[in-house]
Amino acid sequence: MYGYSGKILHIDLNERKHWVEEKPESWYKVYIGGVAMAARLCWENIEVGCDPYDPGNPICFANGIFAGTPVPVGGKYGLASKSPLTNVIGDSLSGSWFSIALKRAQWDGVVIHGASEDWVHILIDDERVEYLPAEKLLGLGTYETEEEIREIFGDDQIRSATIGPAGENQIRFANVTNDGRQAGRTGHGAVWASKKLKAVSVRGTHGVTVADPETLLQMSFDITESSQGPHTEKYRIYGTSTNMLNMNKMGLLPTRNYQEGVFEFAELVSGEYLDEHHKVKVIACAQCPIACEQMSLVKKGPFAGAMTGIEYECLQAVSSNCGIDDMTAAIRLVDIADRSGMDAMSMGVTISYAMECFEKGVLKKEDFKGEKAPEGIELNFGNGEGAVILAEMIINREGIGAILAEGTRIAAEHIDQEYDAETWKWAMNIKGLECPGYDARSLKTFAVGLAVGTRGGCHNRSAAYDPDIKGQTNRFTIDETRGKVAARSEEYAAVYDTLPMCKFIRRCFTGKADRAGAWPAIAKLINATTGWNFDYDDVDLIGVRAHTMKKAFNIREGWKEADDDLPYRWKHDPMTIGPSAGHVVTDEELKYLKKIYYEAKGWTEEGLIPKNLLVDLGMDDIAEEIGV
């Protein structure tokens, strides 16, 4: 078998032992890699119904089919556990060296069971597994932990996935970080902390061979060349932050905790401003010729020295969404999140929620007392310095930081109970995961895509904002086509998330990003790697299977139709200014959208999956358990 070793490594932290599970080629043809294989490993190894912090919740790595080969942007892995934010599947992706090291160590996946008594650092050294004490790594930031580990072993090729202080303190939206990239959003860092797992390091020394290296190399050369042209210009020059002004123009830029979609100071926190004043270097993930990460430095002022990669989603969450027009504060906030190892998007939305609580009088200045703010914080929208102090209080679980560290859903429950308020109406999350940087009130197709999302409020899993923004659908209205558009766009995204490949390459195969433009080339890449005989339909099925796998996991963990919902604000509070003013997605509209979405998926009215559909996808055992 080319492309895979056929082996999954199981590690039990209770007993400190490991074993090897062999999987047949037929299994890989269904689950491929990335999020689909990670979710499948989670399905196979979880104690059904367990709390996400319970030792019965496994950590599941699944490598990419193209990791360790020259296929551009194929150096990625999937990571899945039950998410402490959403209580359903938490599936993330991260790029760069870690996946390549894992491929060279010849593991297609790694499943970590149980929980350790003491903080532990796992070293996977080809086929050998070591359990190293991690006390000396505790308190180190994400970048520092990785550097320290490479220093200890004296080998640059050792690559580590780690948690930082935010993870150690079990911040519910903590990330896992490797090579400066994050497996983000769904709180993997908090799950790792529940197992006292600080880091997983991999040294892989074996070469990677593929079925047809000449074809694979030629295609890789061609795609690499194409990736230097207009198809990726947006990502290479300004990075994704160029969206700030675009979204602002359309009235979609989250502003002051999603109260409005237009930010009057957007130019001061735009990608263009960042490029001119703060950019020091553009860097790439390993195996990527595009290089989108705009490393940005604060050169002077109170936040001087802060440096990290800035992307649109993180930038909007901590700038316009918090009413902050100071780019240096925004960079510092993302820098804090990245170095402490927590999700900058969830952190930003949690801080903006706290700001609204302050402005509307539920929380007072003295509620924000901490070591750095002995008198408390006047946490108005726009208070960048206050936001930075609050972010540090969240990492340390200091004062109110301990409540906000649970994310907006749980924090609002606490605050509403304690202050007899209804702040849950301002808690901008879906299924517990904080919303992304596209206001869905006037993106009606995206609205249903988000509501039904298997991991909550995520723009990466539902790609339905694309047709809405491009005008392929009328974003202000609904019609009977939207269920199908939402269903097909999430399945499209799931193909990339399962291979996995970075979606930024999507136009580089033929110039067209649609299925017809990309799937034939992807099939050819898969065949040159594995020696299989995949065609267009097989590639298309990858996405359907991946999405179905995750949905099946959620159903077994107790998902209900009512969980497919939108935040109160998007259903009831229209914006007052800009092109999106006056729009909401009403409960009736959402009900209709969900109905036509379930129909388009071929599911029941309650959103359950028929048995025959699962059997047709080659998921017979899943059909037995949750099919109807």
Next chain:
Amino acid sequence: MVASTSKYKYVVCDPELCIGCQLCEYICSYTKTGEFNSYRSRIRTVRVDEVLITAVACRTCENAPCVIACTRDALSQDQETGIIHIDPKKCDGCAWCIEACDFGAISINPRTKLAEFCNQCEDVEEGPQCVKICPKDALEYTTPDRRAQRTRHKLVKSSLEFPSKAKDPR
């Protein structure tokens, strides 16, 4: 301290252009071994402090210190090209050459523990494959003289661009 400069050509990386993608390592290891494996690549990317990135391969020093340091006469330098050749029968992996190299440009095979050198793809008609694949044109197959000229040109260009970068609309 740099041991010596050279008249020979070598593969050099511009750290400002290098993005750390490692495609050079893939093509190098494939050309030399038929497998994709950074450990077997004769060119190595380096990234420190997050944004300092470059790639390093043999600099073909004149009077190469690695050759002088070798205790078993396993290394020899081609007088035409400056390329270091290794006799695997003589090399015992003692690592003196690695200690002598000022650039950390010598790789160790993780299986055999023997030294491996960049040979500038002298057996491939198109020349160094890493230079060919580099998506950012960060790699150059050049001599120190040409390199110096290029640096001077860059310096002039960047000083012209500087004033427009410095203005602040705030």
